[in-house]
Amino acid sequence: MEITCKRRIQFCAGHRVFEHEGKCKNIHGHNYVLWIYARTKELDALGRVIDFSVLKEKIGTWIDENFDHTFIVYKNDTIVEDIVRINKKKPYILDSNPTAENIALHLLYEIIPPLMADTGITVYKLELFETENCAVEVSLA
Numbered sequence: 001m002e003i004t005c006k007r008r009i010q011f012c013a014g015h016r017v018f019e020h021e022g023k024c025k026n027i028h029g030h031n032y033v034l035w036i037y038a039r040t041k042e043l044d045a046l047g048r049v050i051d052f053s054v055l056k057e058k059i060g061t062w063i064d065e066n067f068d069h070t071f072i073v074y075k076n077d078t079i080v081e082d083i084v085r086i087n088k089k090k091p092y093i094l095d096s097n098p099t100a101e102n103i104a105l106h107l108l109y110e111i112i113p114p115l116m117a118d119t120g121i122t123v124y125k126l127e128l129f130e131t132e133n134c135a136v137e138v139s140l141a
């Protein structure tokens, strides 16, 4: 048996896709919606995968502090230094181009596992929406 719970978290961030062929090369922003999927084989004593508030507290807090209302920028983008200089909140410098795919993979593999380490719960899938119509889904291999 496997049971999944999912939690929605929203954040606003600016980005651009470095060397994009079209309009995404321009600086712009999204009201991102992140769906976090956590699963277990056994419910806790109260009958939950994990309390929804724990997902918000652990992952939502990290998102608020690092992604919300800032600029997510590729470390090799030519505008990194300008963004660091003009943005009041520290921009988030990513090792890869900040597409929805790369942002979601970074969260799933690098950020979320240590945040969830003491819960015994695995976040195995994320969906990241840039708009209501466009989203990516990433899962642990």
Ligand SMILES: [Zn+2]
Pocket: 015, 016, 024, 028, 029, 030, 130
């Ligand atoms: Zn975009």
